[in-house]
Amino acid sequence: xxxxxxxxxxxxxxxxxxxxxxxxxxxxxxxxxxxxxxxxxxxxxxxxxxxxxxxxxxxxxxxxxxxxxxxxxxxxxxxxxxxxxxxxxxxxxxxxxxxxxxxxxxxxxxxxxxxxxxxxxxxxxxxxxxxxxxxxxxxxxxxxxxxxxxxxxxxxxxxxxxxxxxxxxxxxxxxxxxxxxxxxxxxxxxxxxxxxxxxxxxxxxxxxxxxxxxxxxxxxxxxxxxxxxxxxxxxxxxxxxxxxxxxxxxxxxxxxxxxxxxxxxxxxxxxxxxxxxxxxxxxxxxxxxxxxxxxxxxxxxxxxxxxxxxxxxxxxxxxxxxxxxxxxxxxxxxxxxxxxxxxxxxxxxxxxxxxxxxxxxxxxxxxxxxxxxxxxxxxxxxxxxxxxxxxxxxxxxxxxxxxxxxxxxxxxxxxxxxxxxxxxxxxxxxxxxxxxxxxxxxxxxxxxxxxxxxxxxxxxxxxxxxxxxxxxxxxxxxxxxxxxxxxxxxxxxxxxxxxxxxxxxxxxxxxxxxxxxxxxxxxxxxxxxxxxxxxxxxxxxxxxxxxxxxxxxxxxxxxxxxxxxxxxxxxxxxxxxxxxxxxxxxxxxxxxxx
Amino acid sequence: xxxxxxxxxxxxxxxxxxxxxxxxxxxxxxxxxxxxxxxxxxxxxxxxxxxxxxxxxxxxxxxxxxxxxxxxxxxxxxxxxxxxxxxxxxxxxxxxxxxxxxxxxxxxxxxxxxxxxxxxxxxxxxxxxxxxxxxxxxxxxxxxxxxxxxxxxxxxxxxxxxxxxxxxxxxxxxxxxxxxxxxxxxxxxxxxxxxxxxxxxxxxx
Numbered sequence: 001x002x003x004x005x006x007x008x009x010x011x012x013x014x015x016x017x018x019x020x021x022x023x024x025x026x027x028x029x030x031x032x033x034x035x036x037x038x039x040x041x042x043x044x045x046x047x048x049x050x051x052x053x054x055x056x057x058x059x060x061x062x063x064x065x066x067x068x069x070x071x072x073x074x075x076x077x078x079x080x081x082x083x084x085x086x087x088x089x090x091x092x093x094x095x096x097x098x099x100x101x102x103x104x105x106x107x108x109x110x111x112x113x114x115x116x117x118x119x120x121x122x123x124x125x126x127x128x129x130x131x132x133x134x135x136x137x138x139x140x141x142x143x144x145x146x147x148x149x150x151x152x153x154x155x156x157x158x159x160x161x162x163x164x165x166x167x168x169x170x171x172x173x174x175x176x177x178x179x180x181x182x183x184x185x186x187x188x189x190x191x192x193x194x195x196x197x198x199x200x201x202x203x204x205x206x207x208x209x210x211x212x213x214x215x216x217x218x219x220x221x222x223x224x225x226x227x228x229x230x231x232x233x234x235x236x237x238x239x240x241x242x243x244x245x246x247x248x249x250x251x252x253x254x255x256x257x258x259x260x261x262x263x264x265x266x267x268x269x270x271x272x273x274x275x276x277x278x279x280x281x282x283x284x285x286x287x288x289x290x291x292x293x294x295x296x297x298x299x300x301x302x303x304x305x306x307x308x309x310x311x312x313x314x315x316x317x318x319x320x321x322x323x324x325x326x327x328x329x330x331x332x333x334x335x336x337x338x339x340x341x342x343x344x345x346x347x348x349x350x351x352x353x354x355x356x357x358x359x360x361x362x363x364x365x366x367x368x369x370x371x372x373x374x375x376x377x378x379x380x381x382x383x384x385x386x387x388x389x390x391x392x393x394x395x396x397x398x399x400x401x402x403x404x405x406x407x408x409x410x411x412x413x414x415x416x417x418x419x420x421x422x423x424x425x426x427x428x429x430x431x432x433x434x435x436x437x438x439x440x441x442x443x444x445x446x447x448x449x450x451x452x453x454x455x456x457x458x459x460x461x462x463x464x465x466x467x468x469x470x471x472x473x474x475x476x477x478x479x480x481x482x483x484x485x486x487x488x489x490x491x492x493x494x495x496x497x498x499x500x501x502x503x504x505x506x507x508x509x510x511x512x513x514x515x516x517x518x519x520x521x522x523x524x525x526x527x528x529x530x531x532x533x534x535x536x537x538x539x540x541x542x543x544x545x546x547x548x549x550x551x552x553x554x555x556x557x558x559x560x561x562x563x564x565x566x567x568x569x570x571x572x573x574x575x576x577x578x579x580x581x582x583x584x585x586x587x588x589x590x591x592x593x594x
Numbered sequence: 595x596x597x598x599x600x601x602x603x604x605x606x607x608x609x610x611x612x613x614x615x616x617x618x619x620x621x622x623x624x625x626x627x628x629x630x631x632x633x634x635x636x637x638x639x640x641x642x643x644x645x646x647x648x649x650x651x652x653x654x655x656x657x658x659x660x661x662x663x664x665x666x667x668x669x670x671x672x673x674x675x676x677x678x679x680x681x682x683x684x685x686x687x688x689x690x691x692x693x694x695x696x697x698x699x700x701x702x703x704x705x706x707x708x709x710x711x712x713x714x715x716x717x718x719x720x721x722x723x724x725x726x727x728x729x730x731x732x733x734x735x736x737x738x739x740x741x742x743x744x745x746x747x748x749x750x751x752x753x754x755x756x757x758x759x760x761x762x763x764x765x766x767x768x769x770x771x772x773x774x775x776x777x778x779x780x781x782x783x784x785x786x787x788x789x790x791x792x793x794x795x796x797x798x799x
Contacts, residue, residue: 200622201619204619232640249735265730267655268651310606311604313600
């Protein structure tokens with residue numbers, strides 16, 4: 001590889017954005033509430049996602065209490081347990097992770113990292129958040145209606161999802177869930193259009209596609225995936241709503257319920273499964289790809305080394321995105337599909353592991369001979385690699401039909417997907433918050449509390465999910481309120497469940513410390529300074545930290561190099577920001593070299 | 595350069611640094627509004643594609659009972675086609691800088707879209723009169739669902755169309771109006787193409 005020791009080049013002229021292109025708030029309400037500034041919208045998305053995420057966390061505690069100490073909590077009935085399972089799953093996947101990565105980090109980082117003043121359509125961007133908020137409120141309202149929220153499982157499979165035997169199946173529970181999802185998708189589409197067009201058309205001078213940080217590549221590809229995958233959920237939500245409300249039979253077969261023949265007839269539950277997973281599997285990567293991008297940047301910055309194999313990393317992100325649309329039916333091996341069909345999807349599932357493994361190798365090689373700083377973002381980034389490899393490998397197990405069939409609907413599956421798309425992305429979220437909190441607030445998070453948070457979360461995650469794999473192996477099923485005295489389940493499973501519950505409660509407590517740290521640090525944290533991590537990317541090169549309205553000074557920055565100029569031979573500092581003109585780079589003088 | 599040639603470049607090479615420094619931002623030769631509309635149309639296309647896939651999957655089941663297309667659906671198709679042609683005429687007149695003709699084309703295009711929506715309601719009434727209103731008939735359910743989805747997108751287009759008309763009446767700058775007219779026309783053409791596809795699909799199934 002050729003090094004990029006800077007040399008004199010012709011200057012690129014300054015770029016200014018006319019005042020008319022930037023919305024200026026005229027009141028407190030339009031500045032902080034109905035704001036069109038992507039940074040404010042990002043914080044709104046972030047706060048809402050974390051708030052609903054905490055609801056999801058509490059629901060998981062309730063589930064764990066029931067599993068760990070059955071018959072101890074009279075308020076957790078079999079029906080409410082299923083409702084907790086359903087709401088926890090949907091909240092965490094859609095309303096927390098998707099919203100936080102794309103709505104939160106996407107809004108904050110895209111304009112800043114590509115050198116734009118704001119998103120290209122700020123008004124539509126604002127609408128996107130408010131529709132998301134309404135979707136969250138509609139979802140929450142289902143806790144308060146007669147019959148409560150739906151307990152159909154987050155996959156909402158018909159026919160059970162809209163039958164009276166399922167909690168919330170015939171009342172408002174399922175309808176509110178479907179309406180909320182539809183609203184979420186409408187809101188996301190508005191935001192997604194902004195992200196894609198801003199990245200493609202709103203970049204500053206010199207910022208070619210291949211000079212973009214991998215964070216932006218991850219968010220961009222995930223947004224494209226979401227724009228193409230969410231319509232599948234949208235269509236299935238509409239069709240199921242019609243089945244539930246108007247009595248159509250898109251998905252509902254002829255069925256007898258409690259001895260009564262229902263008016264449905266001929267519908268296809270499998271059709272719903274195909275539509276759901278055509279959305280559902282790309283959804284894994286909608287969450288994972290931004291995490292991949294962010295972790296790449298965290299590793300590079302905190303190891304003071306350029307990302308290894310940048311081009312391959314970009315191709316892998318795009319390749320994984322494309323392949324994610326041809327693996328969906330590996331979630332349906334037990335649906336009675338043709339074995340050849342299963343073979344095809346097992347093969348594509350193995351193929352998608354290739355670019356994914358390539359990324360893991362490149363992350364590891366980025367660390368190789370790096371000047372590794374074990375900062376908190378770095379700890380979380382390394383922890384991500386470990387947990388992601390764990391979750392990914394169990395995914396390869398489950399991607400094979402013969403292994404998946406006996407493990408299907410066991411705790412092994414729960415452990416797998418929690419490791420790969422629960423723990424791993426959440427660790428990236430934490431790493432990203434520790435990394436960019438100084439930019440957003442101008443203050444550092446408390447280091448001691450951060451390290452406590454990291455170790456309890458990381459070790460605790462293993463204490464929760466490693467034993468869960470074993471529970472799956474011995475046949476403990478998922479979504480069961482109680483396995484009682486099932487003969488094939490050993491007594492030790494109950495002890496292990498109790499242990500997991502205690503671990504989950506402790507990990508939950510660590511999250512309270514994290515939130516306390518954020519609240520305290522916003523007001524009393526150590527001042528961060530201009531660029532505390534000595535990063536090269538544009539978000540740290542703003543006139544003020546936190547960045548002001550319009551992000552940059554009168555002129556937009558001009559980019560002269562890629563985002564990974566760390567430890568460049570011949571330069572005085574171990575990093576060269578993207579916007580520093582080659583003439584202004586501090587070089588090591590020939591005398592000091594001698 | 596195109597997207598795929600862009601992502602083959604090596605940004606760390608000195609030779610590439612010089613090329614990249616001359617980059618002026620942006621990857622696609624389209625204004626942001628036109629690009630956004632194309633992306634949106636792509637998303638809408640996916641919604642309808644998946645619906646049609648679901649339709650064809652559902653058709654294979656035993657209870658499928660085809661629904662006749664009332665004559666008024668053919669008339670509606672012609673009305674929508676007229677709306678699209680009127681919009682295109684408005685676009686042609688933007689290039690000739692004839693504001694009066696642009697206004698006429700825009701108004702006719704919008705009026706015909708409204709007429710189409712009314713016509714679609716008449717289709718529902720006619721099918722009802724023929725005894726085709728049972729929601730358990732999947733062919734009918736798909737016909738209503740796809741027609742309603744198409745109508746909702748057309749209503750969204752009419753909202754933007756209404757704003758454009760208001761801007762004309764308020765005397766906004768001609769060039770900005772022309773730009774909005776182009777976007778409206780593109781959307782009208784898309785919805786026409788979509789409806790032609792759906793209509794043919796209904797007829798052959």
